[in-house]
Amino acid sequence: xxxxxxxxxxxxxxxxxxxxxxxxxxxxxxxxxxxxxxxxxxxxxxxxxxxxxxxxxxxxxxxxxxxxxxxxxxxxxxxxxxxxxxxxxxxxxxxxxxxxxxxxxxxxxxxxxxxxxxxxxxxxxxxxxxxxxxxxxxxxxxxxxxxxxxxxxxxxxxxxxxxxxxxxxxxxxxxxxxxxxxxxxxxxxxxxxxxxxxxxxxxxxxxxxxxxxxxxxxxxxxxxxxxxxxxxxxxxxxxxxxxxxxxxxxxxx
Amino acid sequence: xxxxxxxxxxxxxxxxxxxxxxxxxxxxxxxxxxxxxxxxxxxxxxxxxxxxxxxxxxxxxxxxxxxxxxxxxxxxxxxxxxxxxxxxxxxxxxxxxxxxxxxxxxxxxxxxxxxxxxxxxxxxxxxxxxxxxxxxxxxxxxxxxxxxxxxxxxxxxxxxxxxxxxxxxxxxxxxxxxxxxxxxxxxxxxxxxxxxxxxxxxxxxxxxxxxxxxxxxxxxxxxxxxxxxxxxxxxxxxxxxxxxxxxxxxxxxxxxxxxxxxxxxxxxxxxxxxxxxxxxxxxxxxxxxxxxxxxxxxxxxxxxxxxxxxxxxxxxxxxxxxxxxxxxxxxxxxxxxxxxxxxxxxxxxxxxxxxxxxxxxxxxxxxxxxxxxxxxxxxxxxxxxxxxxxxxxxxxxxxxxxxxxxxxxxxxxxxxxxxxxxxxxxxxxxxxxxxxxxxxxxxxxxxxxxxxxxxxxxxxxxxxxxxxxxxxxxxxxxxxxxxxxxxxxxxxxxxxxxxxxxxxxxxxxxxxxxxxxxxxxxxxxxxxxxxxxxxxxxxxxxxxxxxxxxxxxxxxxxxxxxxxxxxxxxxxxxxxxxxxxxxxxxxxxxxxxxxxxxxxxxxxxxxxxxxxxxxxxxxxxxxxxxxxxxxxxxxxxxxxxxxxxxxxxxxx
Numbered sequence: 001x002x003x004x005x006x007x008x009x010x011x012x013x014x015x016x017x018x019x020x021x022x023x024x025x026x027x028x029x030x031x032x033x034x035x036x037x038x039x040x041x042x043x044x045x046x047x048x049x050x051x052x053x054x055x056x057x058x059x060x061x062x063x064x065x066x067x068x069x070x071x072x073x074x075x076x077x078x079x080x081x082x083x084x085x086x087x088x089x090x091x092x093x094x095x096x097x098x099x100x101x102x103x104x105x106x107x108x109x110x111x112x113x114x115x116x117x118x119x120x121x122x123x124x125x126x127x128x129x130x131x132x133x134x135x136x137x138x139x140x141x142x143x144x145x146x147x148x149x150x151x152x153x154x155x156x157x158x159x160x161x162x163x164x165x166x167x168x169x170x171x172x173x174x175x176x177x178x179x180x181x182x183x184x185x186x187x188x189x190x191x192x193x194x195x196x197x198x199x200x201x202x203x204x205x206x207x208x209x210x211x212x213x214x215x216x217x218x219x220x221x222x223x224x225x226x227x228x229x230x231x232x233x234x235x236x237x238x239x240x241x242x243x244x245x246x247x248x249x250x251x252x253x
Numbered sequence: 254x255x256x257x258x259x260x261x262x263x264x265x266x267x268x269x270x271x272x273x274x275x276x277x278x279x280x281x282x283x284x285x286x287x288x289x290x291x292x293x294x295x296x297x298x299x300x301x302x303x304x305x306x307x308x309x310x311x312x313x314x315x316x317x318x319x320x321x322x323x324x325x326x327x328x329x330x331x332x333x334x335x336x337x338x339x340x341x342x343x344x345x346x347x348x349x350x351x352x353x354x355x356x357x358x359x360x361x362x363x364x365x366x367x368x369x370x371x372x373x374x375x376x377x378x379x380x381x382x383x384x385x386x387x388x389x390x391x392x393x394x395x396x397x398x399x400x401x402x403x404x405x406x407x408x409x410x411x412x413x414x415x416x417x418x419x420x421x422x423x424x425x426x427x428x429x430x431x432x433x434x435x436x437x438x439x440x441x442x443x444x445x446x447x448x449x450x451x452x453x454x455x456x457x458x459x460x461x462x463x464x465x466x467x468x469x470x471x472x473x474x475x476x477x478x479x480x481x482x483x484x485x486x487x488x489x490x491x492x493x494x495x496x497x498x499x500x501x502x503x504x505x506x507x508x509x510x511x512x513x514x515x516x517x518x519x520x521x522x523x524x525x526x527x528x529x530x531x532x533x534x535x536x537x538x539x540x541x542x543x544x545x546x547x548x549x550x551x552x553x554x555x556x557x558x559x560x561x562x563x564x565x566x567x568x569x570x571x572x573x574x575x576x577x578x579x580x581x582x583x584x585x586x587x588x589x590x591x592x593x594x595x596x597x598x599x600x601x602x603x604x605x606x607x608x609x610x611x612x613x614x615x616x617x618x619x620x621x622x623x624x625x626x627x628x629x630x631x632x633x634x635x636x637x638x639x640x641x642x643x644x645x646x647x648x649x650x651x652x653x654x655x656x657x658x659x660x661x662x663x664x665x666x667x668x669x670x671x672x673x674x675x676x677x678x679x680x681x682x683x684x685x686x687x688x689x690x691x692x693x694x695x696x697x698x699x700x701x702x703x704x705x706x707x708x709x710x711x712x713x714x715x716x717x718x719x720x721x722x723x724x725x726x727x728x729x730x731x732x733x734x735x736x737x738x739x740x741x742x743x744x745x746x747x748x749x750x751x752x753x754x755x756x757x758x759x760x761x762x763x764x765x766x767x768x769x770x771x772x773x774x775x776x777x778x779x780x781x782x783x784x785x786x787x788x789x790x791x792x793x794x795x796x797x798x799x800x801x802x803x804x805x806x807x808x809x810x811x812x813x814x815x816x817x818x819x820x821x822x823x824x825x826x827x828x829x830x831x832x833x834x835x836x837x838x839x840x841x842x843x844x845x846x847x848x849x850x851x852x853x854x855x856x857x858x859x860x861x862x863x864x865x866x867x868x869x870x871x872x873x874x875x876x877x878x879x880x881x882x883x884x885x886x887x888x889x890x891x892x893x894x895x896x897x898x899x900x901x902x903x904x905x
Contacts, residue, residue, distance in 0.1 A: 110535035161410030170410020
């Protein structure tokens, strides 16, 4: 009988300990960390102005390559067929100027970003090119999926990093975007479909010269037009202010 | 003990134990204590054109090149790989993550803590690259540079930050865009499930307007195998026919092929392919519609270091003597910016050069300490009891060994002078008179050895120059500083082994002066190059003492003929320059290549009857000035240009 009592005491203590630990964790994005809002539990600060540095694939990003240039893409035959039918004039005529500015492609464009907290659990990411806005929803903040859209529905979570006791928190942001409207992965008409899922990892690095950079590792899965997952990394440098912020409308070319 | 009491005690102990367990759980952040595992086989998994394809000739898009970087890259063809010294060159560090063949990451553990002490990264066309995680410092600036450099790592959360210094010059991308040997590289490796993201920062202010950042990704793939590309090239100049010293290069403006690729990619504006910081910011697009590139204002970042300081730190003028072990018997002493080579062994000490007169006492003090440490340090007795062999049999060898002091090291026996330059002979008198040459009198007897001093060996023109007043301020050196033994042939062998190895002098006629020589320690595989080679300046060419740019190039080629790399164009024979860091064949080749390029550029201008002023205005050394040039001090770029111009013009 006494042994049973001891066991109960032990179980109760263990339960209390576990609960407390889970609540203090605060991480894990939308899952177990309900106690702290995403803003408070952020291991890295992504807010501010950022500029994309076109040090990679310059000739495929800074300028729109010619029709049929699919270098580095993973289009399957259906994707190529769709890409080969690219008609920017038709897009202009129909008012579809922003098809190359959807979530799978936006970060790869030459742009500045302005990142702010929309509320405690929603990160707002504005791009001056094409005047696009993406919303990253943490946990329960994500609204129900509505109509598919250019920027889709992005669910975010902090991924807390390993580290030693006593070190400041570290980690990265993971964003998964679905519910997308079909668009162009490259502005020359290379397509992605509305079945596309985008997974992004945002890492923050402090460079030796004092600069801060975000590196975004992006994986784009499109069962309709891609032969396999497309992976790349895109880099942004932090700016001290809004100088250079230059909202420009979408362009089909 | 009462049963109830016992249960109560056990219960309380149990509760206490649970509470103890709970405390750390509350105190710790909710993250694992061990960083992400990055070891294993990784496959390049990146859908970026710049990663998967070799850029065409002249494609510098996305690179924040300055004018020097462009000029260096335009004039360096890929066929430079055909030279004997570069045939086994691995990919340069900035390109490694983007080369084909995958990557392997291994881990060495501390046996007690099991923490990673060293990571090793290997690529197909690379050497093993250790990343030291044990907190060690980077080597001094006068230590050798390698293709993969010296790397230390630090975990920052889930990211492994790697800092790399001591890199050789190379290329950013296979096929063209060049780097200097002064850049630093910082990498950030972060694992996301099965993807490894690598951000690389190349900070090369000699060739770039701001640090160059790019990134790539690998996928974890335990089934992949990273092959090793061994080098079995026949070390023969592929492009120069029978001329093993041939250096392929373009004269400035001669490379007309760099826009050919635009025929296949006509949407790319020609001006953009030249790179530059302004072209990599989004606002560059405003110039595509006629905006002015010159007027464009972008938030350029600065380098993390002062490049002039970094160059000069290889040869610090700090009034100190720094010691760097080289290999075999040889040590390099960096004495207030002047290098001295020292062979230390059972025969005593042989020096190559003696530094300035002002530093001679410090050199002597440091040398004595070094020799004592090397030759006469007390060591634990490893031989005792009846099993200890010895001439005297059983006579307490254990005790004798413990109570005996080590033998006094032998003194300086020989001093070699590679030239008559004051910075290399200034310590002759003091150091020679501290030494002892048993035969006295000098074995060549060019000048009577004044007493029981070390023998001083040099080319006879060094003695001639030292004995002849120049009519200027410099007083003639004291007799005790003069070479006691001279030679006049193309080579001169020391008559006996010194410290167990052959030491051979090779004359470098008409190089910096008419008396230069190289000193080759054949067993240790070390060449003391004197002023023929420097890693901190253009060569000092004294026309009035018989120097010429052609002679410097010939001297450098002589070094390359003697030297052999250990593996993949690095290590092996080590070369001690007159000034600057300890080097190897690839470093000498790089310097030789530069000298040939500069020579040919100036010769082309001389052939076009350009005046010295016109040559200077044309800046034929522009792409090297940030690395080796100077506008102040005893040897400026202008002085070098004039010396090169005159030696070419006079030879014409």
